[in-house]
Amino acid sequence: MSHAASTTTPAQLFDKHHATLEAAVQAIHARGYWTPYPEMPSPKVYGETAQEDGRRAVEATFGQDFELDQPGRSGWMATERSPYGVELGVRYPVCDADALIAAAHAAMPGWQRIGAQGRAGVCLEILERINKRSFEIAHAVMLTTGQGWMMAFQAGGPHAQDRGLEAVAYAYREMKFVPHETVWEKPQGKNPPLKMKKHFEIVGRGVALVIGCGTFPTWNTYPGLFAALATGNPVIVKPHQNAILPAAITVRIAREVLAEAGLDPNLVTLAAFDKREATQALATHPAVKSIDFTGGNSFGQWLISNAKQAQVYAELAGVNNVVIESTDQYKAMLRNLAFTLCLYSGQMCTTTQAILVPAGGIATDQGHKSYDEVCADLAASIDKFLADPAVATAVLGAIQSPDTLARIAEAPEHGRVVLASRKIEHAEFPGAEVRSPVLLACDAADEKAYMEERFGPIAFIVKVADGAAAVALSERIVREHGALTVGIYSTRAEVVDAMTEASWHAGVALSINLTGGVFVNQSAGFSDYHGVGMNPAANASLSDSAFVANRFRVVQRRYHVE
Template structure:
């Protein structure tokens, strides 16, 4: 079955490999939730399927007999959706994973990739269900939940499979080694090379992007021969649980032990620590805060840790030939999912003397006022506002918004407003808050303030802004750096700064792409070079250390 799937999806795989080598636009998973693509009633059926999990035992009975069932989620939309998940002892999960590993390994790269491609295609077919699960657990607006939670996450999963395949397929299964011996017959050996996964993988999800940030590690670890235990964020279990279920179904159909992929839900924080420190766990993929991420790196020395942590994403505004486009683009960036993206800009650096525009120099104060006005204008249409903002995922983010509104982080240029969602009256909807401060007020803007909180930072001049942007990335980390400048010399210096600091740079975004967006197969998400992340989605380094080659050899006698 797995070989059959490999053959069926081989063209898809080859296209994906071509895409990671050429990095133009490419995706096999349509990002528009069109009935023509996903089915006439798919939207309603997906929503119903997601809501049907409420208050029921999530169907994972084939994972064994749980110790108990727990419900951990609370929807930021106030939707009633609290499925019950099985709790297993850490030792049970690890033992089941270890038992599943040898056969998964023996299936070989083709077999494993066949299974994973089939799973991705089925996940795509269930995008509507997964998207509603993402929306209701994370607070994302519908369109983002569909795109980022469905096809874009599947893209990232496929990208990881493509990288794994690209590495594994260049290792021959066998070789004949024939060494000339002058006039004597050559020495001849046969050799076999086996790709061996390093051991049990654990993938720890985050509360805001439970599929997009989970699929890269999940599919990379699986493709390279490792069983995986998925430990979602307690607030966003359902999207991961559906994913695990789809994978287990496909594994079962392929005749594999479904415990190649297991779901771990704990009601005890210590269980997570016990799991990640288990000697059999050899890789950990983590997205989340710096404190736990650093704890993982410091304490899980038996494993390779791939960590995407927090940072201070920065934009420098030096000059522009499209001031209105700049404001509109930034207003969208700051509003999208209420800034609850690891790529959202937090620090906007503006020279004190202002920004050159076609209408002359806009002083710092004017830029602040214009950006505040642009956000207000952008969100003035409630349809747009509710679609883009979504809801606030966590109590901690709500508390940070309150603190920002109170002026705890600096002078408030634009306060966050609470909006009442017409469809979900209990949803926590908040507009962005904009703070002004001086570049020396480092305590204010140099700590990650996750959520819709951005700082317009007054810098001495454009050189100071450039130097500070580099220092922010080097010392505090960033996944994104933006620069508005029409001066080629300044652009060049910004490029050099981005290379030294190791951060993806976007110039002059005034159109339909935003600094916080990252497209699979084309954009590297994270570099691994600055404190915001020690790995990238996706590159060779993300997959190459998840497996090794074990060889055997023997003489061939003629």
């Protein structure tokens, strides 16, 4: 994985990646399907030995120091515990936060100087190198998060790279829009005009901190990392203490590219901390001007309340929900929902937690189905989907956190068990903690049960008065508790329209009658806005203009010219 030492300038990197960048900017204009990073782990694309090379590269880090040559190193830490039961023992450098900040500051003027194009070129080179090492990163993501292999490759690799490139495209579009200079010439009637030359310099706001989560250490880290970097800011990446390796590989690649381009590698550093206090001290440092955070409400709200010197972009907990009012594809609907609930054992911020079903049942192409029938049929659909242990373990992955295991165990207290969770043995990883989803039935009045996030494979089928009540309840859940996704199943236009209006009022992305190969918990880069930024689950969106525009400023100077 070593690279030739020949220096490539940022301007050359911009030329190299210009076509991809322009295509990405076109993609965010159109928001149709587009990607430069193939999502299929094909040997033809990634190389015949890529899978094996990636696995070996990760295994070579086990029990070793992961050297990054960062300033202020005071020691090493190894905190990762694999949900698959694999011994990792990778030791990461623990660096003094003040040293990282001082180094980041020192690196900033050179990063400003190369301008929007140079920065975009460097960012795209980093992303290209990351893409080439997708198997290595996928293996690191899988082992640290518990994701199944295919999800780890796709979501941890190309899809995460898409989100990084998308952020660069938004940033580049906004920066390119600012003219580098202009001549301002104001007529003065019969007198000569007033004439001034003006220069407009794009300046980053300051040190950016990106705090990752334990389940999607690249997908949720790359947008903030690349948005901040492209707009002129040095970035300190603070990964979740249980999912450091994917971030550490990413940081190492970024530092290599920066150094090769003649830039200061301390523009991107890794903050490996095992104590929350260390992260808190870093997050409230006066030099830190933006924080991207993905994680729980308690630390997220702490950041928003305490890191007042910084703009905080936060993705927090929510109660995603789906309304089932009626359907003309009952079986396909159940299959779609079953897959949604099983995928990575519901450990996605977009997974449905509450399914709202009228007490009187629903009209379907299979005839009327009572509330209890819907419950039983969804349970059966999940059971059927998980019948093959190889499919089950591939889709479910492993449970990332002991907290989630505890939530699964106590879930039956919160409703009538429609489908119990069971432990599934993993053929390849005997230590893997694999669990099937638990499905609970409860009444709309049991708000304590279903109206707080219960992260993991825990879903409620909530009995509501009727379709209108379901739509109203969905809106209230989103307003009060937040959501990244909602769904509606209905054959009636007026119900879909009402749900659409509710989604506008509450500010949440809506999926309508998903019965095929797209799932409510999937969000495609360059097309789907992930998070709206209007409800308690997230105050920002991946990606829109607001995600990048506030990360830089324009500093002007002007003087008379003849």
